[in-house]
Amino acid sequence: GAGVSQSPSNKVTEKGKDVELRCDPISGHTALYWYRQSLGQGLEFLIYFQGNSAPDKSGLPSDRFSAERTGGSVSTLTIQRTQQEDSAVYLCASSLVGTSAYNEQFFGPGTRLTVL
Amino acid sequence: DQQVKQNSPSLSVQEGRISILNCDYTNSMFDYFLWYKKYPAEGPTFLISISSIKDKNEDGRFTVFLNKSAKHLSLHIVPSQPGDSAVYFCAASATAGTYKYIFGTGTRLKVLA
Numbered sequence: 109g110a111g112v113s114q115s116p117s118n119k120v121t122e123k124g125k126d127v128e129l130r131c132d133p134i135s136g137h138t139a140l141y142w143y144r145q146s147l148g149q150g151l152e153f154l155i156y157f158q159g160n161s162a163p164d165k166s167g168l169p170s171d172r173f174s175a176e177r178t179g180g181s182v183s184t185l186t187i188q189r190t191q192q193e194d195s196a197v198y199l200c201a202s203s204l205v206g207t208s209a210y211n212e213q214f215f216g217p218g219t220r221l222t223v224l
Numbered sequence: 225d226q227q228v229k230q231n232s233p234s235l236s237v238q239e240g241r242i243s244i245l246n247c248d249y250t251n252s253m254f255d256y257f258l259w260y261k262k263y264p265a266e267g268p269t270f271l272i273s274i275s276s277i278k279d280k281n282e283d284g285r286f287t288v289f290l291n292k293s294a295k296h297l298s299l300h301i302v303p304s305q306p307g308d309s310a311v312y313f314c315a316a317s318a319t320a321g322t323y324k325y326i327f328g329t330g331t332r333l334k335v336l337a
Contacts, residue, residue: 112267117265139323141323143327148329149329150226150228150230150313150326150327150328150329150330151268151313151315151325151327152327153324153325153326156323156324158323164323164324167324199267199268201267203323211323212270213270213325214267214269214270215260215267215268215269216267217265217266217267218267
């Protein structure tokens with residue numbers, strides 16, 4: 109009975125390095141979301157994947173951020189040339205269908221990223 | 225511009241009493257609201273939701289009230305239990321096919337035994 113899993117759980121990196129964060133959604137969930145929570149902030153929407161449709165990247169804060177979802181399942185969020193302001197908890201969620209506000213999103217435990 | 229606001233970062237309540245968590249929003253297009261609960265080192269989990277066609281939704285000890293004219297919703301937990309200690313996020317969205325929830329900053333609830 110696997111839920112959404114994310115790896116690594118913690119990542120410490122030096123400013124300027126690239127990082128990759130991984131998300132394994134619940135099997136069969138077609139919609140996948142990435143959020144981040146910076147200190148003292150709410151969850152901030154980053155990107156959304158739904159089936160084979162083009163992803164909604166409107167929440168990505170800069171072109172240093174990108175994400176892929178291979179085979180409609182696993183997703184990787186990549187941050188290039190990390191900056192200290194990228195330090196946050198990055199949360200992934202999945203749902204059965206993504207086109208209705210009524211579809212419950214199931215969250216993973218998050219990856220805590222610290223950029224030194 | 226914070227469209228969903230939780231102005232109380234923390235709240236302490238005695239076990240057995242009522243916990244009231246508040247949330248305000250500014251966008252009149254929002255018509256679906258959710259509450260999520262988050263324990264440390266875990267992702268948020270869905271708790272309860274309400275559509276704007278209702279002003280109250282109840283699920284066991286949890287009740288959400290919506291006041292559309294005031295753009296305000298609240299989550300009532302009664303009776304509060306120590307296991308309810310967590311961070312609570314409210315979230316809002318507009319329907320018609322949107323999937324983007326706007327989350328508040330969260331309120332940390334501590335239920336004292």
